Amino acid sequence: MDWGSWVGEVHTVAVTRATCSLCGQQAETDVAPLTWLTSVEDGRSLLYCDRCTRENVRSIEGKLDSVHW
Numbered sequence: 001m002d003w004g005s006w007v008g009e010v011h012t013v014a015v016t017r018a019t020c021s022l023c024g025q026q027a028e029t030d031v032a033p034l035t036w037l038t039s040v041e042d043g044r045s046l047l048y049c050d051r052c053t054r055e056n057v058r059s060i061e062g063k064l065d066s067v068h069w
């Protein structure tokens with residue numbers, strides 16, 4: 001039995017990592033960390049890393065403030 005080629009087959013399995021839609025940063029797993037934000041826009045699901053989420057939250061809060069005034 002040729003174990004070398006068998007192991008090679010296993011390693012060809014591709015892992016899709018969660019990637020930030022804004023800066024392109026990749027998570028360490030295929031599942032986005034809890035600190036990341038998922039958003040659905042125009043039927044596409046977008047991912048924002050913790051850094052981009054913080055900047056988004058700031059702009060969202062700014063919009064809310066302007067509505068209050």
Ligand SMILES: [Zn+2]
Pocket residue numbers: 020021022023024025048049050051052053
């Ligand atoms: Zn990002």
